[in-house]
Amino acid sequence: MAFISSGYNPEKPMENRISDIGPRKYDEFLPPVIKKNYGQWLYHEILEPGVLMHKAESGDEVYSVRVGAARLMSVGLIREMCAIADKHCGGHLRFTTRNNVEFMVDSKAKVKPLMDDLKSRKFPGGSLKFPIGGTGASTPNMVHTQGWQHCHTPATDAAGPVKAVMDEVFEYFTSMKLPASVRLALACCLNMCGAVHCSDIAVVGIHRKPPLKDHAVLDQICEIPLAVAACPTAAIRPTKIEIDGKQRNTVAIKDERCMFCGNCYTMCAALPLADAEGDGCAIMVGGKVSNRLSMPKFSKVVVAYVPNEPPRWPSLTKVIKQILEAYAKDARKYERVGEWAERIGWEKFFEVTGLPFTHHLIDDFRDHAYYTWRQSTQFKW
Amino acid sequence: MASVEFKGKSFEIDEDGFLQRFEDWSPEWVDYVKESEGIKELSDEHQKVIEFLQDYYKKNGIAPMVRILSKVTGYKLKHIYELFPSGPGKGACKMAGLPKPTGCV
DSSP states (O other), rough: OOOOOOOOOTTSSTTTTOOOSSSSGGGGGOOOOHHTTOOOOOEEEEETEEEEEETTTTTTTTEEEEEEOOOSOHHHHHHHHHHHOOOOOOOOOOOOTTTTEEEEEEEGHHHHHHHHHHHHOOTTTTTBSSBBBSSSOOOOOOBBOOOGGTTTSSOSSHHHHHHHEEEEEHHHSOOSSSSSSOOOOEESSSSSOGGGGGEEEEEEEEEOOOOOOHHHHHHHSSSSHHHTTTTTTEEEEEEEEEEETTEEEEEEEEEGOOOOOOOOHHHHTOOOOOOOOOEEEEEEEEOOOOSSSSSSSSSEEEEEEOOOOTTTTTHHHHHHHHHHHHHHHHHOOOOOHHHHHHHHOHHHHHHHHHHOOGGGGGGGSSGGGGGGOSSSSSOOO | EEEEEETTEEEOOTTTBSSOOOGGHHHHHHHHHTTTTTOSSSOOHHHHHHHHHHHHHHHHHSSOHHHHHHHHOOOHHHHHHHHHTTHIIIIIIHTTOOOOOOOOO
């Protein structure tokens, strides 16, 4: 394609350069009813799954219809959303912090035509473009990362497993029959971009083999001290090696100290460790960020490894469904997954969900591992 | 692996234009890169930054933290950006022949 200049002059890169202007101010894009009643909301109701009504002191009402979105989307799909917003919502819409989309209208009469329109739209493959749901005690969208789409350190994919999981738990997205909201999250490596460490059910990509060492180029493309300092278990040390009769600086890795976090690869491109058979997912449960009833919690590893099985990750989706259904059946109202597991005890959690307990789940990282062991005789057989 | 020819010298570079080997660095390299980094004329201040980065790298095996670069050269970050519009990593380190910065950048 021919080059089309935007007006930028590569000969004078700093000329006419605009910088540090920040994002547009949020109130430029507020629907009129939101702008008018800003800070004066009285109460809200969830009318049905995916539909909220907020009442203002002035008596104004705003109806929000929340729809699921794949997060990774084309300009074509965004244009389609804009067309819907133009048609029903005066050109306004918003994205939630879980990457759902909300269409807002200012009267009840406008809700049904909007919902009918949203429900009628499907991709050629048959999936719903704008499934309505994600409110109340449901499984709203799955917060996720880049995976094999764009990142160089993943141990699993993101978009693929998220689609597989959301297909499996779709009935919980479009209903509100769980004891409390169940937040799902996925991160494709231990960097844990997103919300994996604080979600009710979370998936994180893990490796099971130590890095390969590209000695021939390591000292040229890596800052060796950074690679050494990147290791949480101090498995890496600088060393010298002879290649083709030439002394080279490189690193040595103590494999029995390596737990395959991949942090050294993040810092040093000569230490790749992705592996088709070795890589897979760990599943964590019980995290939350809200302060409601109990304090925020970290999620805890309950399944050390399920293999990567593209394109549908059947083992992964099966385990997640298993946990979700056991929780839905057993937990009390308002109880998040972590609160439920802590109330019944983790040994009961494993019994109820039918998950096997393996030695991998016992914390062995530094001093604080001790506090995760049981210094009590209180347990259930 | 791409390699570029400039003033009779050959440099092996990666896709971001960083030198593949620190030993390949020569003053011609700076001349070659400065254009793409938005630098017309090389001043003493540019030289001072480049020399410090190279000294630090030879001594410590890593690029200095931005705070150290500022403290030793006496140039505030704002001034470093005035010298190297792409910043200390993509601009100055590349011209000094240091390895490409890594991590979540």
